[in-house]
Amino acid sequence: MPYTVFALADCNNFYVSCERVFDPALRDVPVAVLSNNDGCIIARSEEIKALGVPTGGPYFKYKRLLEQHHARVFSSNYALYGDMSQRVMQVLRQAAPEVEVYSIDEAFLHLTGIRCPVDQARRARDTVRQWTGIPAAIGLGPTKTLAKIASRFAKRYPDYGGVFDITDRRDVDDLLSLVHVGDVWGIGPQYTRRLLGQGIQTACQLRDARDAWVKKQLTIMGLRTVYELRGISCLPLEAVRPAKKGITCSRSFGERIETIAALEEAVAAYVTRVAEKLRAQQSIAAILSVFITTKTFGRGPHYQNSYTVTLPNPTAHTPDLIRYAHRCLAKIFKPGFGYRKAGVIATGIMPQDAVQGDLFEKATPSSETALMETVDAINQQWGRGTVFFAASGTRRSWQMQQERSKRYTTRWDEVLVVQ
DNA sequence: TCTGGGGTCCTAGGACCC
DNA sequence: TCTGGGGTCCTAGGACCC
Numbered sequence: 413m414p415y416t417v418f419a420l421a422d423c424n425n426f427y428v429s430c431e432r433v434f435d436p437a438l439r440d441v442p443v444a445v446l447s448n449n450d451g452c453i454i455a456r457s458e459e460i461k462a463l464g465v466p467t468g469g470p471y472f473k474y475k476r477l478l479e480q481h482h483a484r485v486f487s488s489n490y491a492l493y494g495d496m497s498q499r500v501m502q503v504l505r506q507a508a509p510e511v512e513v514y515s516i517d518e519a520f521l522h523l524t525g526i527r528c529p530v531d532q533a534r535r536a537r538d539t540v541r542q543w544t545g546i547p548a549a550i551g552l553g554p555t556k557t558l559a560k561i562a563s564r565f566a567k568r569y570p571d572y573g574g575v576f577d578i579t580d581r582r583d584v585d586d587l588l589s590l591v592h593v594g595d596v597w598g599i600g601p602q603y604t605r606r607l608l609g610q611g612i613q614t615a616c617q618l619r620d621a622r623d624a625w626v627k628k629q630l631t632i633m634g635l636r637t638v639y640e641l642r643g644i645s646c647l648p649l650e651a652v653r654p655a656k657k658g659i660t661c662s663r664s665f666g667e668r669i670e671t672i673a674a675l676e677e678a679v680a681a682y683v684t685r686v687a688e689k690l691r692a693q694q695s696i697a698a699i700l701s702v703f704i705t706t707k708t709f710g711r712g713p714h715y716q717n718s719y720t721v722t723l724p725n726p727t728a729h730t731p732d733l734i735r736y737a738h739r740c741l742a743k744i745f746k747p748g749f750g751y752r753k754a755g756v757i758a759t760g761i762m763p764q765d766a767v768q769g770d771l772f773e774k775a776t777p778s779s780e781t782a783l784m785e786t787v788d789a790i791n792q793q794w795g796r797g798t799v800f801f802a803a804s805g806t807r808r809s810w811q812m813q814q815e816r817s818k819r820y821t822t823r824w825d826e827v828l829v830v831q
Numbered sequence: 832t833c834t835g836g837g838g839t840c841c842t843a844g845g846a847c848c849c
Numbered sequence: 850t851c852t853g854g855g856g857t858c859c860t861a862g863g864a865c866c867c
Contacts (some may be wrong), residue, residue, distance in 0.1 A: 425857095446853090447853035447854075448854060449852095449854095450851085450853095451851075451852050452852060452853055454853070467853065468852085468853085469852085470851075470852040471851075471852080472850080472852075473851090473852080475851090488853090535859050569856090631858095631859060631860075632859070632860095633857095633859070635865055656856075657853090657857080658855090658856075658857090660854075660855055660856075661854090662853090662854065662855085663853085663854080664852095664854090666855070708852095709851095753853095755854090807851095
């Protein structure tokens with residue numbers, strides 16, 4: 413039985429790299445990508461990192477600094493990043509028998525049983541680079557947590573050619589001593605603070621901590637992490653993505669909203685998106701929640717609330733869901749506030765064919781299903797929002813404004829033109 | 832002072848990830 | 850003035866049941 417080999421493939425500065433693929437002028441200059449609503453900095457090129465700009469830092473705080481260094485700054489373009497991600501994953505799937513797409517820019521690979529996993533990883537990395545233009549690093553180890561650490565070394569020490577194997581290294585203690593405990597996968601800011609307070613500063617020290625103590629401080633999750641650091645695999649590769657248990661769509665508004673009419677539009681638009689996501693995974697939802705908030709970081713009157721309904725008939729039918737969402741909104745709306753954000757959450761998610769027929773209600777007519785299928789097909793071919801429900805409005809003053817790059821790979825009218 | 836025991840389900844809150 | 854969005858899991862506590 414060969415020992416298990418996990419690999420983590422991690423794209424470098426993914427969103428920035430996507431932008432650079434389509435505009436060579438962005439190479440070697442500082443580039444940053446902003447979150448929705450242009451609020452935070454969520455992707456940074458190496459040049460931006462060198463300026464000390466943190467991930468998630470509020471844009472307004474660093475705007476001056478970025479301008480001083482002539483940084484190029486983009487709103488996020490998820491159509492582009494999502495499509496590029498699929499291309500990267502497609503290449504990775506050819507390199508390993510089993511692949512778990514962990515996030516938009518990361519995938520775990522099972523390289524168990526492959527004769528020379530490091531060579532295989534090198535080939536995969538080179539092919540990703542060549543076929544998609546995206547640079548990536550790959551780390552190998554006997555557990556996911558160690559593979560993750562290895563991928564950091566792959567990025568940190570370019571001499572290894574972007575691939576680093578931490579399996580069976582005699583200097584593993586030295587390597588783990590170089591890793592700050594807060595950089596271990598699963599150890600967030602709270603746990604880091606607690607561990608530092610107890611004198612544990614490195615991954616090596618965490619690995620050697622007492623089981624009972626770890627479990628008490630960090631729960632069973634933390635103990636799993638410690639086992640993984642010791643080379644005992646506790647987190648299996650999940651090649652088949654389980655259906656989501658909750659589906660959310662929420663946004664901050666471009667401007668403060670005070671009327672229920674505008675909130676109704678926004679909520680209708682969000683619940684429309686939730687319904688699309690439900691149908692995309694062949695699911696229906698039994699529970700719908702709506703929340704609104706005036707959340708600010710400063711002072712002023714604050715109000716936030718949410719309301720949840722259980723649907724008499726679980727569904728993914730947009731008009732029904734809009735109706736329920738509006739009912740929720742009516743329960744919680746209070747005039748006299750400037751709302752900043754709203755969201756819709758679907759839970760109680762089940763496969764669409766698992767509907768429990770209601771004795772007194774007629775089942776979803778097939779015409780309704782056909783309508784939704786048609787709407788989805790049109791929007792898939794012509795772009796999201798080509799056809800939509802009037803309830804989500806046409807003016808959409810609440811929608812944020814942003815300046816993103818072109819959707820080079822998913823829209824004919826935005827394809828890159830070489831002159 | 833003593834006050835049954837064991838189980839399930841649900842929810843809220845807190846931690847984590849990208 | 851300006852601080853994202855979408856997920857996961859665990860734990861503790863309360864309600865309820867026999």
